[in-house]
Amino acid sequence: MAAPFKYYVLVVCCIFFLLTNKSKAWEVHFQNASNFELATTTVHMDDTNTINLILSGLDDIKDIDAKLHIISSDSGILTVHNQPIVIDDIIEGNFTGQFNISGTFLGTAKVYVNMTQNDVSERANQTLNVIIIRKEKTIDRVFTASIIALVSILYINFGAALDLGKVKEILVRPIGPLIAFVCQFLFMPLLSYFLGLILFPNNVEMQLGLFFTGVSPSGGASNIWSVILGGNLDLSISMTTISTFSAFAMMPIWIFTLGTTIFDRGELLVPYKRIGIMAVGLIVPLIVGLLIQRYLPRVAKLLVRILKTCSSLLIIFIIIFAIFTNLYLFELFTWQIFVAGLGLPWVAYIVGWTAATCFKQKHEDRVAIAIEAGIQNTGISIFILRLALAQPQGDLTTVIPVSVALMTPIPLLFYYIYLKGKDRFSKHRRGAMPVPTNPSSENGRELVTINK
Incomplete structure (x- = not known):
């Protein structure tokens, strides 16, 4: 049975009285x-x-x-x-x-x-x-300045060692650069996107960190590792240059299409100026190296001789200094971040090597292509994250590109150790082989002739 209307009025009046006579809190x-x-x-x-x-x-x-x-x-x-x-x-x-x-x-x-x-x-x-x-410290600025200086010196060495004739051959039949381009700007963005959904289903910031790392161009470290591991340096530099300039178009395409599904906060400022400065920063030292090669051949030979040593020292310096300046990020490491850091570059190495093998590329070309496919310019992804996200999210999400940067060299380092061990074992075997007393003899034929 429905309550009379007057009861509803009474209830409403009581509520109004309580609200209007509420004591000041x-x-x-x-x-x-x-x-x-x-x-x-x-x-x-x-x-x-x-x-x-x-x-x-x-x-x-x-x-x-x-x-x-x-x-x-x-x-x-x-x-x-x-x-x-x-x-x-x-x-x-x-x-x-x-x-x-x-x-x-x-x-x-x-x-x-x-x-x-x-x-x-x-x-x-x-x-x-x-x-x-986080407060920016002097050591952060010192690290950035030292990396810029060392990479510039190294690219002068690259220019002194660059064979322009081989670069022309590469551009006439650009199979290697095309494989690297597909791996870099098609496979890597898709891999980073779906890997982020799997590993961080409820953390949009970490998805962004992984996705922005995946859409970044290849890094100059690919040229360094190509030198260390016996890859085709000319092909590596050509691919890195193409990748850097392609980033002007490919990064906005991915960010404003697939990226909007995980980052929907209006327009995202893509750092065109940063990419442009980086591209010029790669080309100018190369031109200086080419000029040294042309006009100072003796200096160029010296630079080529110390190229591998300089490359190795730079890799060691970057890894040690990067860890030291970003120690606070290790407190954020989880198994998901660890898997993301190793999954992105390691899978790309395998895909790049497999694709280069399917297209019957030479061994040194396969090495350069695989390295190019797996190494990302994590500096660009860190810059985009800090530009796009308010603090502290900008710093927190950089744990992803830092993780990728730390995990990227591990398989390359093991491969380098393998090559060194193989080379030393081969030299040991050659040194242990008996030296024939008469090199001109074959299967004892001369001995048989003498006996006759």
């Missing part, structure tokens, strides 16, 4: 040193900030033992100091105090305020959002 306001009210504040990792705390609406607070407990939503990345705070000086219903917060790792956290009075705790409705970001 206490509130909390956060301020920084500039005395501006805060809803969000930023703290550098390993730094400490002082936050002023103003409570209002405390007219009913009579107990001088009332205390404030400041709580971090994630104590692993944000630490709160100077608490609990004793409420002992209320002036006209207001109380002023302060506490310190320290960022211990990258991320975002919330600060809550609980008031405890007579063993009863009540939480304020207001919260402070804290963003913990």
Whole structure:
């Protein structure tokens, strides 16, 4: 049986009365040193900030033992100091105090305020959002500058060793560059996209980190490894140059098509200037090396002689310095990030080698193509992530390209050790073979003739 209409009116009136006669609740306001009210504040990792705390609406607070407990939503990345705070000086219903917060790792956290009075705790409705970001250090700038200088010197060596006649032959029959292009700008983006969906189904930032690594052009390290592992240097440099300039078109195509399915936040600024500077940065040292080859042949021969040593030292320097400057990222490593880091380049090595073998390329060409397919310019992907994402997400997602950069050389290093071991074993066997007393004799024929 339906209730009379007057009961509905009574219920509505009661609710209205309760809402309009609700007692004024206490509130909390956060301020920084500039005395501006805060809803969000930023703290550098390993730094400490002082936050002023103003409570209002405390007219009913009579107990001088009332205390404030400041709580971090994630104590692993944000630490709160100077608490609990004793409420002992209320002036006209207001109380002023302060506490310190320290960022211990990258991320975002919330600060809550609980008031405890007579063993009863009540939480304020207001919260402070804290963003913990990384402070750029001098060592970061030194690392970037040293890499630019060393790579420039190395590309001068490449220019001195480059055979322009062979480059023309490569461009006339561009089978190698075409294989590398398909691997680099078709297979790698698709692999990174689906690998991201599988490994990070609920983490869009990590999907972006992997996808942006996959759509980046090949890196100059491919030329270095081609030299070390006996690949075709001329083919390697040609493929890297083509890949770098192709990135102007291919990166936006992938980002604005497949990329929008995982990154839907409006227009994404593609760093054309960064790619252009990188392309010029590759070409200018090469031209200097070619000029040395043309006008200073003795210097060019010396540069070619030390090319492999310089390449090896640069690889070692990059790996050690990159690990040292990004130690904080290792705290983010999970098995998914580990698999993503090794899966992207290692699968590409196999695909590049297999494709080159199917097209019956020479061994040194297969080596260069496989290396070119698997090595990405992780510096470009890191730059895009930091440009596209707000901090600290920009820094957090760079764990993916850093993981890829660390895992990329591992199979190449093992292959180098294998080649060295094989070479040493071959020399040992040749040294152990008996030397015939009469090299002109065949199967003892001369001995038989003498006996006759």
